[in-house]
Amino acid sequence: MDYQIDLHTDQDPSRGYRLLPEAPACAPRELTVTLRCPARDVVLISMWSETGLLPQPRGASHYARLGISADRIDILSARLISLWQKFVQFEPVSGTNRPREQEPYIRYADLSSRPQSELLAQVSELAREGAYLLEELLDGEDRELARFRSHLLKVLQLEDLRIRFDSDLGVPWPMLAVDYESLLKDGRLSGDPFRLFVGHRHQVEATSGAYADYWWVSNRTRPVGSVNLDSDLKNVPLASDVLKLLNERMEITERHFREELLRDLSGPVLDEDLMYYFCHGSYEDQGGHTWHALRLSEELTIDAELVHGYRKPHSEAAARQGRVSLFHPLVILNTCFAGAPATTGFTSLSTAFVKHGALGVLAPQIAMPQVFGAEFALQFLTRYLDEGMTAGLALLETVRWFATTYRNPLALAYGLVCGLDSRVVLESPKGTTGS
Structure with missing residues (x-):
């Protein structure tokens, strides 16, 4: 006679997560745009849509060779980032070229x-x-490039799209702008320049060349998360409010x-579901x-190669054994330059974290003022x-809030590497109903 045996487990081998066979809904x-650079003087661009937003080309894909070299793209990207840095340091002057009594923008989040x-x-001027930069990127008279440019610009001029830029080159995509001519009326500025930026119009993520082919859902x-910070920055306005929010919503480990x-x-x-860094970069x-590096409460640095060296044994062992390594946070690097393009062949911090399992990395591409970083x-x-927003939507809404409420564009300097769909889903405790 068969008997029903009640089984129970005293432990949770999945540590509160379960692996999914495919991406969650x-x-x-x-729109997905790719830039490939097989040689420094050859840059190939392609794009496609998962929603039919683009017209289906006949017998080919949306594809072209750019008329600009990789070196010039790098130069123009670095130049644009430097201009945003100058905005942070802007200090108004009078007609006699003496500073006015107002303090520079770097002192305030609310402008x-x-x-x-x-x-x-x-x-x-930033727009x-x-x-x-976008015009130079797509400039050229080649027939395929002209057709490609027309389709891409029409899509970017829309709003509220989910866009991925998959690029071999470090282009600051959220800082690019479209339809600048609409600001000009009779040769004078008219309208709101904030709405022209790609990062204000759309949810945007870039990819770092590192991908994970597995997905987790929280049970x-x-x-669970962590705060990794320079102790001296605890006194920055609103920094304590950020720590309070994290401690109220998560089980937090604090590292200094x-x-x-x-x-x-x-x-x-x-x-960890989230790793938050607030320190110097x-x-x-x-x-x-x-190359990039960050510091906690000491002078010793942490860079991409250090992260890679410590995580590599576990990532490689997991791959050999057909399993995944339990490292899957959204990483927020609230440190100067952490999201800027890495230079001279060095891997960026964002790439290192994503390569070893992070769902995404959110980081600024400039030296961000501390007071703004905490507010952001x-x-x-x-x-x-x-x-409960996804990271992509939360970033877009944050950018628009700063533009509307504080009239500050600096949220656009934060870039998301992967992680557009990352989210923290809270289940209600047993016996309660979630809202």
Whole structure:
């Protein structure tokens, strides 16, 4: 006679997660644009849509060879980033070229009280430069390129699309702008320049050349995360509010020193839904080579190669054994330059984290003012954790909030590497109903 045996487990071998056989249900990407660089003087561009937004070409794909070299794209991208850095440091002067009594933009996150003619002139110039880079990128008389350019610009001029830029080159996509001519009326500026930026119009992610072919969904009621910070930055306005929000919404591990972080990175399991960094970042250089690094509460640096070295044994072992390594956070690098293109062949921090399993990395491409960085984190994390938005939508809504409420464009300097669909889903405890 058969008996029904009740089984139960005292442990949770999946650590609150379960592996899915395919990507979880999410909205498709209306546009994917790829830039490939098989040689420095050859740059190939292609695009497609998962929603039929683009017309289907007959017997071919939307594909062209650009008339610009990779070196010039790198130069123009670096130049645009430097112009945004100058915006941060902008200090108004009088007609006698002496500083006015107003402080530079770097001191404030809220610029709504500044003279709007002054502010809009600065933002309009950033939009013009972003439009110029996009124009140079797509410039050329080749028939295929002209057709490609027409289709791409029509799509970018729409709003509220989900776009992926998959590129071999470090282009600051959210800072590009479209339809700059619409600002001009009788040769004078007219209208709101904020709406011209690609990162203000659309949800945007870039890819870093590193991909994960597995997906997780959370089963646990309370997410797990970490705060990795320079202790001196705890006194930055709103930094304590960010820490309070994270501690209220997640089980948090706090790290202040490199040794603590490397100890956890060296383990096979680093099971966090979110890794938040609020510390100093910089470009390091040696022998004509430069790369990114960040610092916690000490002078010892953490760079991409260090992350790669500590995670590589676990990633490779997992791949050989046909399993996945439990490292899957959304990483927020709220540190200067962390999202800027890596230079002279060095891998960026974003690439290193994504390569070893991170769902995505959100980071600024300039030296971000500390006061703005804390305000940005509070706005983004409120949408990501409290409102349950995906990272892509939370970033878009944060960009638009700063543009509308604070009249500050700096949220556009934050770029998302992968992670457009990343989200933290909270299940209600047993016996309760979730809203």
